[in-house]
Amino acid sequence: MANDETKEKKASDQWDATQYHEVKKGDTLWKIAETYYGDGSLYNKIFEANRDTLKDPNLIKVGQKLRIP
16 A cells, blocks of 8 residues: 555656636635635635745735646
8 A cells, every 4th residue: 555655646746736826807815715715714825825926915916827726
């Protein structure tokens, strides 16, 4: 069984499951989190994954591409 787990781990390392969302007019991190996770209160996960481009979770811009972990 450990061998199967190792194979699964290697296979998952080969695929990047990161999704991206392009911000549209009216989007908020809360709404985006509701769309992807079904729970707007998880917006901080998206904010943390995008700290390199976002300084404030309330200031997202139309056209920005956000990583969705």
